[in-house]
Amino acid sequence: MILANYINDLLYRYDCVIVPDFGGFVTNRIGAKLDETTQMFYPPSKQITFNSHLKHNDGLLANYIASAENISFEKASTAISLSVIKWQNELQTAAISLENIGTLSLNDENQIIFEPNAVFNFLTDSFGLTALESSAIKRYKEQVKPLVPVVEKTAEKGIPAFIKYAATAAILLTLGFAGYAGYQQKEQEKLLANQQKAIQKKIQAATFVISNPLPTIELNVAKEIPKPYHIVAGAFQFPENAQKKVDELKKKGYNAQIIGVNKWGLTQVSFNSFVKKREAINNLYRIQKTVSKDAWLLIEKL
Known part of the structure; x- marks a missing residue:
């Protein structure tokens, strides 16, 4: 061998x-x-x-x-x-x-x-x-010259006096409108700030009393501990045969169950599943000596 x-x-x-x-x-x-x-x-x-x-x-x-x-x-x-x-x-x-x-x-x-x-x-x-x-990929780096901006020079021409005065007046009007708009915005911000302070005072002054509070419910949920060690009783091509095997083992006192389908499409049935490996091995030896010598240990988290 x-x-x-x-x-x-x-x-x-x-x-x-x-x-x-x-x-x-x-x-x-x-x-x-x-x-x-x-x-x-x-x-x-x-x-x-x-x-x-x-x-x-x-x-x-x-x-x-x-x-x-x-x-x-x-x-x-x-x-x-x-x-x-x-x-x-x-x-x-x-x-x-x-x-x-x-x-x-x-x-x-x-x-x-x-x-x-x-x-x-x-x-x-x-x-x-x-x-x-695969052939290696060669990368080439080419140095790029920076672009130099070109500024075109235009000949200065004389600007008539009435155009200068019109431009100055337009600038002053714009500044006036901008100042007035800024003033209005500041006044609105002050008004909103005062309203928010008043609302906060009302909230702080309010007292909420619940006369009949609901009773507290305590839920004790038991955390299920995974059992990754399974003593396999057999693998079946047809799921109904696997269920018959589970029913048969349960009548004999085993906590049998179907533990899934393996890579070959066969439905696996276990005698029992365990948390600790040593306990699983001891039960495996006992089953091999008394019930089925073909039983074996599967280590897998379901």
């Missing part, structure tokens, strides 16, 4: 794939980018990182292997443990290459270093998109 192949499959569907007792492969979405040095456009992708602290078994990888190989959950967990031991031994002498994922190696402090495969893209939205080379 090649463990890297199953990790590779799950990275298309999930943002985190944990290898128990080894570490977790985490993906982060990055947008399209341009390499200004090579003039290459790269489509959106998932950047893979490795976290050696994520060692707790969430059941995702083991459940997927059990389903793909048609074996029990316990056998799948054992196969994962054997692969982890093999990886740990190989890392003591050489680097490990995981196909399409990246390379694992040890540094001088005996810590795992991960180098992702930059060529392979796990983002399904970018399927079929490849890097595109």
Whole structure:
């Protein structure tokens, strides 16, 4: 069994794939980018990182292997443990290459270093998109000379005396009208200011008394805590079959519900949903041992 192949499959569907007792492969979405040095456009992708602290078994990888190989959950967990031991031994002498994922190696402090495969893209939205080379755009700057205004000189001519007197009279009349208009505007502003002061005094002097005030109503609204950990009982092509499964599980005492439709158009049904991950995993193990070995844990906020 090649463990890297199953990790590779799950990275298309999930943002985190944990290898128990080894570490977790985490993906982060990055947008399209341009390499200004090579003039290459790269489509959106998932950047893979490795976290050696994520060692707790969430059941995702083991459940997927059990389903793909048609074996029990316990056998799948054992196969994962054997692969982890093999990886740990190989890392003591050489680097490990995981196909399409990246390379694992040890540094001088005996810590795992991960180098992702930059060529392979796990983002399904970018399927079929490849890097595109574009020629660089050269911009030329031309210095613009400032415009110099040209003033035409006209020959001065003598102005008759009666025109000068008429112009002076027109200016005096204009100034007179402007002064009178300004005076009227100031008088109107004073009148409005006095009216506003009178209204404010009346408002301040007024007293409003409510003899029979309405009683205060206190509403206690319980804030619903999200439950992102779901124990999946199955996925159904027809919604009516999913509802039958929900009714069947509720009769058995489970808080079953339909938790949505997955990427393949199948309606998913859960045994129960939990706030805490540890509680969800404990219930998952109990259900796999007593009710359904095919049950698995889905981490998703509804």
